[in-house]
Amino acid sequence: MHKMNSKNKTFIDKLRSSGLRPTNQRVEISKFLFNRKKTFHFTVEELKNSMNLKRSKKISTATFYNTVHALKSAGHLKEFSLENNTSYYDTNITSHHHFFDNGKVIDIKSDKITFQKLPEAPKGKKIKNVEVVIRLENNN
Amino acid sequence: MHKMNSKNKTFIDKLRSSGLRPTNQRVEISKFLFNRKKTFHFTVEELKNSMNLKRSKKISTATFYNTVHALKSAGHLKEFSLENNTSYYDTNITSHHHFFDNGKVIDIKSDKITFQKLPEAPKGKKIKNVEVVIRLENNN
DNA sequence: AACTACTTTATAATTATTCTAAAGTATGTG
DNA sequence: CACATACTTTAGAATAATTATAAAGTAGTT
Numbered sequence: 001m002h003k004m005n006s007k008n009k010t011f012i013d014k015l016r017s018s019g020l021r022p023t024n025q026r027v028e029i030s031k032f033l034f035n036r037k038k039t040f041h042f043t044v045e046e047l048k049n050s051m052n053l054k055r056s057k058k059i060s061t062a063t064f065y066n067t068v069h070a071l072k073s074a075g076h077l078k079e080f081s082l083e084n085n086t087s088y089y090d091t092n093i094t095s096h097h098h099f100f101d102n103g104k105v106i107d108i109k110s111d112k113i114t115f116q117k118l119p120e121a122p123k124g125k126k127i128k129n130v131e132v133v134i135r136l137e138n139n140n
Numbered sequence: 141m142h143k144m145n146s147k148n149k150t151f152i153d154k155l156r157s158s159g160l161r162p163t164n165q166r167v168e169i170s171k172f173l174f175n176r177k178k179t180f181h182f183t184v185e186e187l188k189n190s191m192n193l194k195r196s197k198k199i200s201t202a203t204f205y206n207t208v209h210a211l212k213s214a215g216h217l218k219e220f221s222l223e224n225n226t227s228y229y230d231t232n233i234t235s236h237h238h239f240f241d242n243g244k245v246i247d248i249k250s251d252k253i254t255f256q257k258l259p260e261a262p263k264g265k266k267i268k269n270v271e272v273v274i275r276l277e278n279n280n
Numbered sequence: 281a282a283c284t285a286c287t288t289t290a291t292a293a294t295t296a297t298t299c300t301a302a303a304g305t306a307t308g309t310g
Numbered sequence: 311c312a313c314a315t316a317c318t319t320t321a322g323a324a325t326a327a328t329t330a331t332a333a334a335g336t337a338g339t340t
Contacts, residue, residue, distance in 0.1 A: 045296075059320095060320045065297065080223070083227065085295080106262070121239075122246070127275070129274075130275075131275070133270070133273070139265060225326080
């Protein structure tokens with residue numbers, strides 16, 4: 001049996017609302033992802049490595065992928081791509097933008113970028129979201 | 141006059157300026173990519189398949205990857221990513237933006253999007269470029 | 281023509297991800 | 311609260327995109 005405090009409940013709710021039963025593995029992943037102050041950017045591989053590093057009983061790769069996908073589909077994680085064929089996830093699901101600096105990602109609050117002009121969606125389509133990536137390089 | 145020759149020359153120049161000797165394979169890839177009116181979006185796999193379809197002597201996978209990478213590094217192709225772990229390339233290297241519509245990509249001319257406000261680069265960094273992706277969905 | 285450095289190619293290796301199917305577990309029902 | 315059942319976990323195999331290897335071929339120079 002394991003203890004259940006009120007904090008655990010919000011993690012469990014995130015899982016349930018993603019259509020996932022709150023198994024041990026999933027609750028721990030959910031805690032690891034959402035029990036933090038700052039936005040967290042990660043790849044599934046990174047998540048797996050940092051969580052499994054300290055565990056004697058490892059969580060399997062498939063479980064990490066399954067859980068991250070379900071959380072993403074339920075809207076608890078945001079997915080984005082850099083130019084290296086890997087999916088990145090972001091625990092900040094509010095609309096926002098990114099700096100990319102040689103593989104490092106920094107959030108840009110939504111209100112830091114505003115548009116003067118935006119194109120219309122093609123016929124029969126509408127805009128789902130607008131994402132800005134500002135690529136950085138070293139000064140001089 | 142010598143329209144065909146001078147055209148070939150521009151393909152060869154693109155290769156040379158990418159640090160590549162103009163071999164047969166590379167000249168054909170360069171022609172295939174740049175001898176067209178409209179912007180071309182592609183993955184290396186797609187490029188390989190459409191070029192090799194009609195050839196008796198196939199060009200190898202590695203050559204496609206090498207050539208596309210060198211052209212990209214030299215600035216003759218632009219790379220971008222969707223959320224499917226595949227690199228896409230764009231023969232339109234002018235600064236511009238994209239609509240993403242379920243894996244389909246549509247160019248947005250640079251002047252269709254202008255900013256009212258943009259954040260400053262972090263200390264020691266400067267902005268290399270700004271890219272906007274507008275994700276589309278079907279109108280209800 | 282000969283030389284040398286760059287290329288091509290088939291194939292193996294790698295990386296990220298998804299699939300499979302057998303063994304384990306959460307949960308509603310009684 | 312036992313139990314049946316549908317959902318989960320897991321190791322390992324499979325797949326997809328890409329990169330590495332090293333032997334055979336070719337371009338550019340001399």
